Amino acid sequence: xxTIQFDLVSPERKLASLDANEIQIPGADGDFTxxxxxxxxxxxxxxxxxxxxxxxxxxxxxxTGGFVEISGTAASVLAENAMPKGEVTREIIDGLxxxxxxxxxxxxxxxxxxxxxxxADTKALLDII
Amino acid sequence: MPNLKDLKNRIESVKSTRKITKAMQMVAAAKLRRxxxxxxxxxxxxxxxxxxxxxxxxxxxxxxxxxxxxxxxGDDKVHLLVVATAExxxxxxxxxxxxxxxxxxxxxxxxxxxxxxxxxxGKKGREQMKRDFSDLMIDHVDLSExxxxxxVNAHTIATDIVNRFNAGxxxxxxxxxxxxxxxxxxxxxxxQLIPASxxxxxxxxxxxxxxxxxxxxxxxxxxxxxLSTQVFTALLENGASEQGARMxxxxxxxxxxxxxIDKLTIVYNRSRQAAITNELIEIISGAEAL
Numbered sequence: 001x002x003t004i005q006f007d008l009v010s011p012e013r014k015l016a017s018l019d020a021n022e023i024q025i026p027g028a029d030g031d032f033t034x035x036x037x038x039x040x041x042x043x044x045x046x047x048x049x050x051x052x053x054x055x056x057x058x059x060x061x062x063x064t065g066g067f068v069e070i071s072g073t074a075a076s077v078l079a080e081n082a083m084p085k086g087e088v089t090r091e092i093i094d095g096l097x098x099x100x101x102x103x104x105x106x107x108x109x110x111x112x113x114x115x116x117x118x119x120a121d122t123k124a125l126l127d128i129i
Numbered sequence: 130m131p132n133l134k135d136l137k138n139r140i141e142s143v144k145s146t147r148k149i150t151k152a153m154q155m156v157a158a159a160k161l162r163r164x165x166x167x168x169x170x171x172x173x174x175x176x177x178x179x180x181x182x183x184x185x186x187x188x189x190x191x192x193x194x195x196x197x198x199x200x201x202x203g204d205d206k207v208h209l210l211v212v213a214t215a216e217x218x219x220x221x222x223x224x225x226x227x228x229x230x231x232x233x234x235x236x237x238x239x240x241x242x243x244x245x246x247x248x249x250x251g252k253k254g255r256e257q258m259k260r261d262f263s264d265l266m267i268d269h270v271d272l273s274e275x276x277x278x279x280x281v282n283a284h285t286i287a288t289d290i291v292n293r294f295n296a297g298x299x300x301x302x303x304x305x306x307x308x309x310x311x312x313x314x315x316x317x318x319x320x321q322l323i324p325a326s327x328x329x330x331x332x333x334x335x336x337x338x339x340x341x342x343x344x345x346x347x348x349x350x351x352x353x354x355x356l357s358t359q360v361f362t363a364l365l366e367n368g369a370s371e372q373g374a375r376m377x378x379x380x381x382x383x384x385x386x387x388x389x390i391d392k393l394t395i396v397y398n399r400s401r402q403a404a405i406t407n408e409l410i411e412i413i414s415g416a417e418a419l
Contacts, residue, residue, distance in 0.1 A: 011280040013171075029342055040339060041339045042347065044346075044351065078174055080357075
């Protein structure tokens with residue numbers, strides 16, 4: 001089965017770089033799955049869970065804001081915050097929620113919807129851990 | 130003729146100074162490695178971000194709806210200078226070189242009638258900028274409690290800058306930092322943050338992307354993040370440069386202390402010899418007189 005080169009980087013480190021069969025990505029306008037020969041695609045991320053399937057291994061990461069760049073052979077995820085799901089604790093998510101809420105309060109009026117959506121998405125992360 | 134005891138004390142004191150500078154050099158070497166690793170770890174993200182932003186902003190630059198962070202406020206009267214320096218001294222010309230560049234820029238802007246505001250990151254820069262521009266300083270970011278500069282710190286600074294920009298406090302923002310080239314070479318650099326500028330890699334081939342949501346929305350979402358990334362890169366470069374500069378400064382200091390000890394030891398031995406000779410002459414001439 002054809003594979004796609006997958007990279008997950010945060011500003012501080014490279015979390016993963018491997019050949020994956022498929023990657024489920026929480027895009028800003030909805031989740032999608034990237035597989036080999038996906039059309040060139042660029043989208044922003046919403047806070048959510050990213051699943052990477054390589055062979056029979058499934059790895060899950062919690063990601064918040066950033067973007068995904070997909071070409072036919074490679075998918076690069078640049079997430080502002082990214083960590084393996086196992087490392088995520090309630091405190092971390094609480095921190096992210098607080099940060100999102102603070103950003104929503106100071107957001108200019110035309111961006112308020114976006115900011116509120118971010119708060120909601122971040123809160124939804126609490127359910128998955 | 131300095132007396133022997135003084136000389137001996139002097140040698141001891143230089144020796145202990147040498148021990149300290151030697152220790153500082155080794156600490157800096159260890160920290161430098163870590164700082165370099167951090168800078169390298171941050172590079173893939175910064176490079177991808179830069180490439181994508183260059184691509185997006187080139188497309189948006191012409192349109193009227195381009196976000197303000199990219200297009201600017203349409204004015205360039207008020208300039209914000211972000212001066213990023215170290216929290217500590219004893220690192221050669223590291224802090225002074227950044228301040229020197231920032232000061233030259235500030236003076237140049239003032240001479241053409243622009244308003245200058247200064248935001249400092251790092252204690253040393255604030256101390257030096259305060260001498261000349263104390264009335265222009267608007268804020269200071271203290272990182273002395275931060276052990277390892279993280280993205281969070283950069284993000285806080287960038288958010289502050291963006292908020293000030295949105296509040297109309299300034300039109301153009303530039304950050305000053307030292308770019309790390311090698312242990313003995315750091316280049317003071319000025320980088321424009323707002324309006325955002327991205328160097329496009331001319332050779333990079335960009336496939337025709339499908340965007341979701343629209344290109345403009347992605348741009349609006351990513352611009353503040355790109356700004357944080359630029360600040361973060363600057364802080365990382367600064368971190369590596371600081372340790373590099375300290376390492377070579379302390380290496381020089383250690384070597385100078387060594388030279389000084391050698392010189393002092395020669396003087397010491399000579400005066401000891403002279404004292405002995407003197408005593409002998411006294412004894413001999415005393416014996417002859419009998």
